[in-house]
Amino acid sequence: MxxxxxxxxxxxxxxxxxxxxxxxxxxxxxxxxxxxxxxxxxxxxxxxxxxxxxxxxxxxxxxxxxxxxxxxxxxxxxxxxxxxxxxxxxxxxxxxxxxxxxxxxxxxxxxxxxxxxxxxxxxxxxxxxxxxxxxxxxxxxxxxxxxxxxxxxxxxxxxxxxxxxxxxxxxxxxxxxxxxxxxxxxxxxxxxxxxxxxxxxxxxxxxxxxxxxxxxxxxxxxxIGKSDECPVCSKTVQSKAAEANDITATQLCSQSFNVSPAKIGKLNLNEIAQNLNQSYSIKITERSVLVNLASGEKITLMSSGSAIIKGVDTAEDAIRLYNLILSKNS
Ligand SMILES: [Zn+2]
Structure with a gap:
C-alpha cells in the first residue's frame, strides 16, 4: 500500500x-x-x-x-x-x-x-x-x-x-x-x-x-440523498437500548440453534468448565467450551455468552439446555 x-x-x-x-x-x-x-x-x-x-x-x-x-x-x-x-x-x-x-x-x-x-x-x-x-x-x-x-x-x-x-x-x-x-x-x-x-x-x-x-x-x-420523510433519520428516533436479559434462540439448520442473551458479557469459561466437569463430557478451547450430553446434544458455549446447541428440535429445548448449563454455574 x-x-x-x-x-x-x-x-x-x-x-x-x-x-x-x-x-x-x-x-x-x-x-x-x-x-x-x-x-x-x-x-x-x-x-x-x-x-x-x-x-x-x-x-x-x-x-x-x-x-x-x-x-x-x-x-x-x-x-x-x-x-x-x-x-x-x-x-x-x-x-x-x-x-x-x-x-x-x-x-x-x-x-x-x-x-x-x-x-x-x-x-x-x-x-x-x-x-x-x-x-x-x-x-x-x-x-x-x-x-x-x-x-x-x-x-x-x-x-x-x-x-x-x-x-x-x-x-x-x-x-x-x-x-x-x-x-x-x-x-x-x-x-x-x-x-x-x-x-x-x-x-x-x-x-x-x-x-x-x-x-x-x-x-x-x-x-441519492436524505429523505425528509424518512421515519428513521428525519426524526429523532430513540432506539430501545435493551436492558432486558431476554434469551433468544434462532434456528440455524435442522436441530441446530444459536442461543444468545440480549446483553453480551464475558464468561469465565474455565470456571464454567470446572463446575460442569462432574456431570458432562466437556472440551475447553481458548474461546469456547464444548459440552457433550449423554443424551446426544452438543453445546458450544462462547465466552460472549452465546451458544450453538445441536441435537434439539425446538427453540424451547435449546433455551432449556442453555439455562441448564449456565445455572450449574450460578
Ligand atoms: Zn433516513
Missing part, C-alpha cells in the same frame, strides 16, 4: 488504528474480511450466528473444509489470524437484533454489511445513527448488488433509500443463488470505502447508490 501514489505512512497508521465490524460472515463478509485483514485494519469484530456448512465454502472464502460444523466467527477469526497475526479479532457468535445492536456495534469506527436480510439491515441502520458510526451498505443476490455508504448527519440512511422494502422470500440467496464473483466485487468496493473513511477521505459512495450487474458486467451510479 505504501508504494501507492496518494497513500502515506500516516494513512497506514490510521488504518491500523481503525476498529471495523463486519456484520455477517457469509458470502459478502468473507471476501471483505480477507481484504480487511490483509490490508491491516487494527481491530476486526465479526458478528454472525451461524455454523459453517459444506455448501457455504464455494463463496464464503474465509472457510475451509476443516471448519465445517464450527461457529463461523470462530473459524473465520482463526483462519484470518494466520493471514495477519497482528490484528485483534473479536468474534461474536450472536444474532444481531433490535435489543442487542447497540451493545454489539458500540466502540467500532465503521460498520460493514455482510448481511442477507432487509430486517437485519434496518436494525444496523438504526444503531449506526444512534451511535454515529458510518454504515457501508451492501446487498447481493443472483447477479445483482447494491451499495452505498451512509454517514450519520451527513448523508441519508438505509431507510431513506429503501423505504419500507421488505424481504422477499422468493428472492433470497437460498432461492435464486448468488454468484461468488459478484460477492468479491461488492466486498472489494465495501473495503475501498472503509479505506477512504479510515484515512479521512470522502467515500466515493457518499450520497450515491452503486449497482453492479455481474451478468453483463455493468456498474451504475445514482445520486
Amino acid at each position: 505504501l508504494a501507492l501514489r496518494n497513500f502515506s505512512e500516516d494513512d497506514m497508521e490510521s488504518i491500523m488504528n481503525t476498529n471495523v465490524v463486519v456484520v455477517g460472515a457469509g458470502g459478502l463478509g468473507s471476501p471483505a474480511l480477507r481484504l480487511l485483514t490483509a490490508i491491516g485494519f487494527g481491530k476486526i469484530r465479526i458478528i454472525d450466528r451461524d455454523i459453517v456448512e459444506l455448501s457455504n465454502i464455494q463463496r464464503q472464502t474465509v472457510y475451509n473444509t476443516q471448519d465445517i460444523g464450527e461457529p463461523k466467527v470462530e473459524a473465520a477469526s482463526a483462519n484470518l489470524q494466520l493471514l495477519n497475526p497482528d490484528i485483534e479479532f473479536d468474534p461474536l457468535c450472536i444474532s444481531i437484533q433490535e435489543d442487542n445492536a447497540i451493545d454489539l456495534l458500540k466502540g467500532t469506527d465503521i460498520i460493514l454489511d455482510g448481511l442477507d436480510s432487509f430486517k437485519a439491515r434496518r436494525v444496523i441502520n438504526r444503531a449506526s445513527l444512534d451511535l454515529d458510526i458510518p454504515y457501508i451498505f451492501a446487498g447481493a443476490v443472483e447477479y445483482y448488488a447494491n451499495l452505498s455508504t451512509f454517514i450519520p448527519g451527513k448523508t441519508g440512511c438505509f431507510a431513506c433509500v429503501m423505504g419500507d422494502a421488505k424481504d422477499n422470500p422468493d428472492n433470497t440467496c437460498a432461492q435464486v443463488g448468488v454468484t461468488p464473483t459478484l460477492l468479491s466485487l461488492a466486498a472489494a468496493v465495501e473495503v475501498n470505502e472503509a479505506i477512504l473513511l479510515a484515512t479521512g477521505q470522502k467515500p466515493t459512495l457518499e450520497n450515491r447508490l452503486m449497482t453492479i450487474d455481474s451478468g453483463t458486467l455493468t456498474f451504475d451510479f445514482f445520486d
Whole structure:
C-alpha cells in the first residue's frame, strides 16, 4: 500500500488504528474480511450466528473444509489470524437484533454489511445513527448488488433509500443463488470505502447508490440523498437500548440453534468448565467450551455468552439446555 501514489505512512497508521465490524460472515463478509485483514485494519469484530456448512465454502472464502460444523466467527477469526497475526479479532457468535445492536456495534469506527436480510439491515441502520458510526451498505443476490455508504448527519440512511422494502422470500440467496464473483466485487468496493473513511477521505459512495450487474458486467451510479420523510433519520428516533436479559434462540439448520442473551458479557469459561466437569463430557478451547450430553446434544458455549446447541428440535429445548448449563454455574 505504501508504494501507492496518494497513500502515506500516516494513512497506514490510521488504518491500523481503525476498529471495523463486519456484520455477517457469509458470502459478502468473507471476501471483505480477507481484504480487511490483509490490508491491516487494527481491530476486526465479526458478528454472525451461524455454523459453517459444506455448501457455504464455494463463496464464503474465509472457510475451509476443516471448519465445517464450527461457529463461523470462530473459524473465520482463526483462519484470518494466520493471514495477519497482528490484528485483534473479536468474534461474536450472536444474532444481531433490535435489543442487542447497540451493545454489539458500540466502540467500532465503521460498520460493514455482510448481511442477507432487509430486517437485519434496518436494525444496523438504526444503531449506526444512534451511535454515529458510518454504515457501508451492501446487498447481493443472483447477479445483482447494491451499495452505498451512509454517514450519520451527513448523508441519508438505509431507510431513506429503501423505504419500507421488505424481504422477499422468493428472492433470497437460498432461492435464486448468488454468484461468488459478484460477492468479491461488492466486498472489494465495501473495503475501498472503509479505506477512504479510515484515512479521512470522502467515500466515493457518499450520497450515491452503486449497482453492479455481474451478468453483463455493468456498474451504475445514482445520486441519492436524505429523505425528509424518512421515519428513521428525519426524526429523532430513540432506539430501545435493551436492558432486558431476554434469551433468544434462532434456528440455524435442522436441530441446530444459536442461543444468545440480549446483553453480551464475558464468561469465565474455565470456571464454567470446572463446575460442569462432574456431570458432562466437556472440551475447553481458548474461546469456547464444548459440552457433550449423554443424551446426544452438543453445546458450544462462547465466552460472549452465546451458544450453538445441536441435537434439539425446538427453540424451547435449546433455551432449556442453555439455562441448564449456565445455572450449574450460578
Ligand atoms: Zn433516513
